[in-house]
Amino acid sequence: MSCVLLAEDCGADHIAPVLRLRCTHPGQWSGTCPVCQGERKLSLATGTNGRRFIWTCHRRPACPSAAIHEAILATGVSSECLGSARGKHRKPESVPRSVLTDLAYAKLPASAYQLRLLMLGEDLTAQEAAAKLGMPERTYYRAVTALPKMAENRRS
Numbered sequence: 001m002s003c004v005l006l007a008e009d010c011g012a013d014h015i016a017p018v019l020r021l022r023c024t025h026p027g028q029w030s031g032t033c034p035v036c037q038g039e040r041k042l043s044l045a046t047g048t049n050g051r052r053f054i055w056t057c058h059r060r061p062a063c064p065s066a067a068i069h070e071a072i073l074a075t076g077v078s079s080e081c082l083g084s085a086r087g088k089h090r091k092p093e094s095v096p097r098s099v100l101t102d103l104a105y106a107k108l109p110a111s112a113y114q115l116r117l118l119m120l121g122e123d124l125t126a127q128e129a130a131a132k133l134g135m136p137e138r139t140y141y142r143a144v145t146a147l148p149k150m151a152e153n154r155r156s
């Protein structure tokens, strides 16, 4: 079960006031890390890939993600609001060979291969991978429209 509000509204109404976070961008907040108490060291943002929120401590070394998760819950924020510390699909460290074989036979445009390989290698979403590659928007669009047939072939 998760909170009825969309993550962005939930962050603004249910989480930021409790942790006294300041909104820095839509869907992003910053404030005191509940673990190290470092001012403005915590950043919280709405998540992707099955994660409702992503939290990061910017101290060096950073506070462990799991410790921050627990500390946030200890302040009284509901786990239904914060969501789990892991995505729904935790990806394995290695890529099954069958995925590579499927890729070889998929006859994708080069840009789609580039995108897919970076997604697999660094466990990124298509959008994150495109941003890292500095892929122009039209190329990205062509690549992602070619990718769904890959997704169907994927075994997880």
Ligand SMILES: [Zn+2]
Pocket: 033, 034, 035, 036, 037, 038, 041, 057, 058, 059, 062, 063
């Ligand atoms: Zn910290």
Ligand SMILES: [Zn+2]
Pocket: 003, 004, 005, 010, 011, 014, 080, 081
């Ligand atoms: Zn909520």
